[in-house]
Amino acid sequence: MEKMLIDVALRHGLPDFTIDKWKAFLGLKKYFDKLCDCDIYTLLPNVIENSCESLL
Structure with a gap:
């Protein structure tokens, strides 16, 4: 799913x-x-497991 979103954003x-918004989130x-x-x-259960670790 993430790859599809990145592809759409790039195109x-x-x-x-x-x-x-991303900078504010990271802040x-x-x-x-x-x-x-x-x-x-x-500290949040399953956040890492349910996310794309390479994007964190």
């Missing part, structure tokens, strides 16, 4: 706000990683 481009992740002093994904 058709992304909306202008997408990169800013929130960094904030919560620092707050809990670990990778927040390790």
